Amino acid sequence: MDSPIGESVPKTSVAAPSVLTAAPRPRETSGLRAFGRRFMRARLAWVGLLIIVAFALMAIFAPSLAPYDPNKQSLTQLLQPPNAQHWLGTDELGRDILSRILYGARVSLSVGIISVGIALVIGVVLGLISGYFGGWTDTLIGRGTDALLAFPALVLALAITSALGPSLTNAMLAIGVVGIPIYVRLTRGQVLALKEREFVEGARVAGASSPRIIFRHILPNVTSPIIVQASLGVAFAVLAEAGLSFLGLGVQPPTASWGSMINTGKNYLEMDPWVAIVPGIAIFLTVLGFNFLGDGIRDALDPHLKL
Amino acid sequence: MGGYVIRRILVMLPVLFLVSVIIFMLIHLTPGDPALMMLGEEANPQALAALRQELGLDQPLPVQYAVWLGRVLRGDLGRSIRTNQPVTEAIGQRLPPTVELTLASLIVSLGIALPAGIVSATRRGSRADIVSTVGSLLGVSMPNFFLAVLLIFIFAYKLRWFPPIGWTPPWENLAENLRGLVLPAICLGAAAAAVVARLTRSSLLEVLGQDYVRTARAKGLRESKVIQGHALKNALIPVVTIVGLQVGTLLGGAIIIESLFSLPGIGKLVVDSIFQRDFPLVQGVVLFLALVFLGTSLLVDLLYAYLDPRIHYG
Numbered sequence: 375m376d377s378p379i380g381e382s383v384p385k386t387s388v389a390a391p392s393v394l395t396a397a398p399r400p401r402e403t404s405g406l407r408a409f410g411r412r413f414m415r416a417r418l419a420w421v422g423l424l425i426i427v428a429f430a431l432m433a434i435f436a437p438s439l440a441p442y443d444p445n446k447q448s449l450t451q452l453l454q455p456p457n458a459q460h461w462l463g464t465d466e467l468g469r470d471i472l473s474r475i476l477y478g479a480r481v482s483l484s485v486g487i488i489s490v491g492i493a494l495v496i497g498v499v500l501g502l503i504s505g506y507f508g509g510w511t512d513t514l515i516g517r518g519t520d521a522l523l524a525f526p527a528l529v530l531a532l533a534i535t536s537a538l539g540p541s542l543t544n545a546m547l548a549i550g551v552v553g554i555p556i557y558v559r560l561t562r563g564q565v566l567a568l569k570e571r572e573f574v575e576g577a578r579v580a581g582a583s584s585p586r587i588i589f590r591h592i593l594p595n596v597t598s599p600i601i602v603q604a605s606l607g608v609a610f611a612v613l614a615e616a617g618l619s620f621l622g623l624g625v626q627p628p629t630a631s632w633g634s635m636i637n638t639g640k641n642y643l644e645m646d647p648w649v650a651i652v653p654g655i656a657i658f659l660t661v662l663g664f665n666f667l668g669d670g671i672r673d674a675l676d677p678h679l680k681l
Numbered sequence: 682m683g684g685y686v687i688r689r690i691l692v693m694l695p696v697l698f699l700v701s702v703i704i705f706m707l708i709h710l711t712p713g714d715p716a717l718m719m720l721g722e723e724a725n726p727q728a729l730a731a732l733r734q735e736l737g738l739d740q741p742l743p744v745q746y747a748v749w750l751g752r753v754l755r756g757d758l759g760r761s762i763r764t765n766q767p768v769t770e771a772i773g774q775r776l777p778p779t780v781e782l783t784l785a786s787l788i789v790s791l792g793i794a795l796p797a798g799i800v801s802a803t804r805r806g807s808r809a810d811i812v813s814t815v816g817s818l819l820g821v822s823m824p825n826f827f828l829a830v831l832l833i834f835i836f837a838y839k840l841r842w843f844p845p846i847g848w849t850p851p852w853e854n855l856a857e858n859l860r861g862l863v864l865p866a867i868c869l870g871a872a873a874a875a876v877v878a879r880l881t882r883s884s885l886l887e888v889l890g891q892d893y894v895r896t897a898r899a900k901g902l903r904e905s906k907v908i909q910g911h912a913l914k915n916a917l918i919p920v921v922t923i924v925g926l927q928v929g930t931l932l933g934g935a936i937i938i939e940s941l942f943s944l945p946g947i948g949k950l951v952v953d954s955i956f957q958r959d960f961p962l963v964q965g966v967v968l969f970l971a972l973v974f975l976g977t978s979l980l981v982d983l984l985y986a987y988l989d990p991r992i993h994y995g
Contacts, residue, residue, distance in 0.1 A: 418818075517695050517696060518699060520699075521696050521703060522703075524696055524697075524699075525700070525929075525967070525974065526930065529933050529951075529967060529970050529971070529974075532951065532955070533704075533963065534707075534710070536963055538711070609822065613824055616826075617824065617826065620937060621940060622956070623955065633826075636826060636827060639830070643833060643834050643845075644838040650830045654824065654826075654831070657824050658822055661823075662818070662819070665822050
């Protein structure tokens with residue numbers, strides 16, 4: 375599994391304010407409009423957004439949409455191919471695959487969003503502190519970040535999950551911890567560029583406290599690259615959760631998870647391929663959606679950065 | 682260059698220290714008594730006490746760490762609590778399939794990515810560029826275990842070209858070994874290929890727009906000569922870095938792919954030891970993987986400095 379968190383750090387430009395002022399930097403409406411125009415033109419980003427919205431709706435309305443109880447077993451319906459009763463077939467325990475896919479969307483999206491939330495909050499706060507204060511604080515946080523980056527992403531997630539024990543919550547925590555360093559580095563880099571700017575100097579001269587300068591004046595200006603990274607980060611988190619569950623270290627049975635569905639489905643691949651292929655398509659589409667969206671936002675923010 | 686190498690290694694020391702602390706603490710992150718967790722609820726008190734003593738769990742934490750680190754520095758990663766085999770020996774035994782798989786997937790990824798990235802950049806906007814770009818986007822989003830499922834279904838079960846699982850040592854039967862390696866190497870190399878192709882394309886496009894390339898063209902050089910002789914060398918420098926970073930991704934991916942294809946490598950060893958709650962083995966393998974990853978990053982940095990004369994390491 376790839377580690378998109380290690381790549382795609384966007385180079386977003388932050389325009390300088392024209393006057394020395396202690397007030398937060400005014401939003402540049404023309405910049406926003408240009409972003410909006412570019413985003414509207416980014417067809418792939420819209421495709422991505424559409425896919426994400428579709429899966430989000432599936433996850434939210436799973437209880438209403440699912441034709442069967444996702445954990446209900448039926449000995450008379452084992453490994454049925456897709457048919458009128460079971461549109462996506464049934465698994466080795468006779469459970470309806472469509473219902474399990476719908477409920478699995480809840481697991482995938484919640485792990486994606488919560489683990490990215492954990493990484494983002496901790497990573498951004500550490501990055502702000504590291505970049506703003508510098509010195510020993512910066513060195514300490516920097517070395518900690520380097521240490522976390524010294525592990526291949528999935529190996530670290532696996533090690534943490536193995537120590538804490540396999541469960542959905544621990545998978546979220548592990549994937550969250552793995553994601554922290556990229557947000558620290560991203561935010562720190564932005565803060566280093568921003569803290570010498572006039573509007574920060576102005577706030578300092580006006581007597582604003584450090585926390586106020588950090589959260590009120592600097593934070594609003596580092597959000598764009600963080601949004602891009604968060605979108606790509608959700609894609610990684612969905613892949614990582616599926617990987618952990620595939621190995622049996624994520625969501626535990628009988629809860630439906632796309633990764634564990636592929637894991638059991640691979641045993642019936644020769645005769646009943648749909649059991650493994652359907653959840654695989656669900657993971658692929660969700661990750662594709664977040665990658666398309668992340669790429670689209672990045673291109674709209676910085677039209678010069680074309681990957 | 683010598684000074685740069687020494688400085689680069691010195692910078693790594695605090696990171697190595699923190700890595701060792703993280704790995705040491707893994708065993709202490711377990712909720713409750715680690716010895717009880719490893720041996721299970723039914724373990725007799727004598728066995729529990731013996732394990733606690735063997736792992737030093739009855740001593741204060743800093744002492745435990747110092748003892749553990751001292752052993753690690755002497756190359757002693759402890760023993761498996763299930764088989765009593767030294768961890769270093771277990772790693773050594775499981776290394777060949779992992780090394781083979783990682784190298785094969787690197788060859789697959791570079792074999793796909795470099796031509797795709799170069800064609801994509803030199804024929805920008807062409808059909809080949811669109812296919813390569815869309816292929817890269819799809820490749821980045823494809824979980825390697827799903828790709829594995831698809832390839833096993835098509836090439837192992839339907840066409841019967843390759844075995845679905847298993848590994849034959851190359852010293853026993855090389856042809857069979859290579860046949861069994863094709864599907865795992867493609868699955869592991871595909872995502873890396875997507876990332877490297879994207880970077881090769883963007884890097885080459887950037888170089889192709891530079892003045893010295895324009896000068897080379899203005900001199901009347903053939904386009905193939907301009908690309909091969911002038912642009913490609915510089916464009917591939919950042920690619921070296923990303924290929925180095927991909928080694929970490931490949932090692933992580935190998936855990937899943939080895940488990941899926943039943944390859945008896947390091948990845949399968951770590952997964953099996955997690956399920957057996959064999960923490961000394963988990964710690965040892967994770968430490969080994971982190972060291973390999975750090976070592977690769979160091980090598981890539983040095984190679985980068987060597988390849989790019991614009992970098993001053995004085």
